[in-house]
Amino acid sequence: MMKEYRNIGFKLTPQRLAILDHLQGNKSHPTADEIYRAISKRFPTMSFATVYNTLEALKKRGMILEITIDPDKKRFDPDTTAHHHIICIRCGKVGDVPDNQSVLNMPKIGIRGFKITKWHIDFHGICKECEGSGS
Amino acid sequence: MMKEYRNIGFKLTPQRLAILDHLQGNKSHPTADEIYRAISKRFPTMSFATVYNTLEALKKRGMILEITIDPDKKRFDPDTTAHHHIICIRCGKVGDVPDNQSVLNMPKIGIRGFKITKWHIDFHGICKECEGSGS
DNA sequence: CTGGCTGCAAATCTTTTGCATCCTG
């Protein structure tokens, strides 16, 4: 597994290991700032630049996805399998939506002269917690 | 038409008319900065604050949509009918994708405990111009 | 060893805000 990274020209430093460890299985769709804060607790010398650099390096290599459902900041997802997202319009929490039933029967080519490479669905809704707690 | 706006508590100032005029039928999915720059040519006293305030007021009243396909900045769309978007992964241009065939047969309730209110598809691809001009 | 990575701080870019003044309805 660490070999995987090395084979794609990704140097494994202690900082990067901490970031990878934090992202591993993380379903919270964290922002760069959330990742930085979570890690700096145990790793006080971590810097923003390293978090951003690492996220960018991972994104470039397809190891993580940058998701655009939140208009206010970039969020990252270590789950690179086909799936979509849902955001609560009250609290902003982001959840996963499986791509089962492969909802779309989209032509892979030809929409408005674009050659389509992929797509992603943003669902908007109200989560259980917010629904239960009134407006 | 101007009456429509007044009836929903939206005061029509010269600045707002210029913004509305610029957005009318605009298919470029402009950012706040693009709108500001386009208008300040002929309206030198226009300020960013007014552009942002107006976009926020229009969004709140459902007259325009804020689209999240571009991770770097907010883009706005005066077309509020059901449709989706496609962004060119090379040049960043954003196009419309009709919602015909109502591609999704999604349940309106029940995904991951969320009550779904709406959805939007981000398509990613390569536009005609970029495809033609090599890498 | 060496090129890529880190940490710091400053810079940049986008968006928001405070406030005195203005003007639409």
Add this chain to the structure above:
DNA sequence: CAGGATGCAAAAGATTTGCAGCCAG
């Protein structure tokens, strides 16, 4: 007239960058 809107400039956030020193491979 009154309350909402404007313009300016400063503030606030998020993200990027320059660079000297460090360290994984």
